[in-house]
Amino acid sequence: MATLLDSVDQRTQLVGENRLELLIFRLHTGQLFAINVFKVKEVVKLPKLNMLPGSHPNISGVANIRGASIPVIDLRRAIGMSGGSEASERNIIITEYNRTVQAFMVGEVMNIVNLTWRDIQPPPEQVGKNNYLTAITKVQRDGMDRLVSIIDVEKVLADIVNYNVRISVGVLDTAILNHFDGRKVLIVDDSSTARAQMRETLTQLGLTVIEAHNGRKALELLKRWCDEGKNVTDEILMMFTDAEMPEMDGYKLTHEIRGDSRMHTLHIALNTSLSGSFNEAMVKKVGCDRFISKFQPDLLVEVVQDRLRDVLGTS
CATH class of the missing domain: 2.40.50.180 (CheA-289, Domain 4)
Structure with missing residues (x-):
């Protein structure tokens, strides 16, 4: 260790x-x-x-x-x-x-x-x-x-490999499902395939998905909201980010968000094809809230449901 x-x-x-x-x-x-x-x-x-x-x-x-x-x-x-x-x-x-x-x-x-x-x-x-x-x-x-x-x-x-985006029976929490309507999540990933897989899963919950192709574009969007006087956590429920991306990776993106008092409380999950204890340690060090190894639709749903329960105070 x-x-x-x-x-x-x-x-x-x-x-x-x-x-x-x-x-x-x-x-x-x-x-x-x-x-x-x-x-x-x-x-x-x-x-x-x-x-x-x-x-x-x-x-x-x-x-x-x-x-x-x-x-x-x-x-x-x-x-x-x-x-x-x-x-x-x-x-x-x-x-x-x-x-x-x-x-x-x-x-x-x-x-x-x-x-x-x-x-x-x-x-x-x-x-x-x-x-x-x-x-x-x-x-x-x-x-x-x-x-x-x-x-x-x-x-x-x-x-x-035909990745399945179907959500397994019993995963959906029907008690909070209607609370997803009108809420948004931000997906940051340079792979169009990865974004499509996540989008097709999360929209089944009624979520609106906003997409950014790399960390720089995501950070520009978040800063623009802040400059406009918007509360980032009101705009999106949470953000999923890949680790590897051109111009700015997910670690640097998280580091920049945590260093900005206007949005440092944003809930961030690292969603990456990189797996193992090394990456989990990296996540803790840079300040992500969750780590998800691609591609697991049930776990993706569980993460957003956990986040929504926190917001609703029903955890």
Whole structure:
């Protein structure tokens, strides 16, 4: 535990730095791609795969890694890339998202870069809504700036796994259900897939959902309400924020909110595909009220119901 807390202290003692680490790789072309190192468990050479008849076409097979069976997703195919050379170097990046472990088959795995979230920008609007990117950035390589595309892994996984947004029987508290009418929540997430999943769940309660694509946009909205003389806690019941976002991450967003006396009491839940005790410790350190690992519709509903009970004084 001491090692864990030391690591948390190192990463959050200057939480305003708003930094991240990216693993850079190729998909058998010269183009560079990346995912956040936080989600990477291991990188290994592509092992022999066992085929699974009837599986999704984006799954190349199952790898046996130290006794664990891990599905391997052909990332190149999953994001709709065509052409390019079939390079001899093939690796798998083993990751953990939403409490599940899976691997992505890629080409050359290059290096890890340390950046600030201010260096990370949303994809240009001209690329359309169906792209598989959450953000883009630039890195120095061979003496020049190279564009890096950051993969929207949640969208890749949602194409394979049909996430259910149905609320289980017995989860809804009928005693308070009518009190949701007219109330709003703010969702902050750079993944359109994640926002859609949350929106489809929460609107079943009668809530109105306001969306922001990253922490900076959310903070601008909250500050605008404050400047207009509005009480943020009157405007929204609570805020759900992702951890990783371009320009400003969820930790920095929470830090900024807690430091502003006009809105420091806002109820904040970190809703992220990053899981484990490290992230829970990060949440406590930066001042979030709850931590939810994506995607759990029943837990999402329980969190907003708990918050509403607090507001109504019926806890």
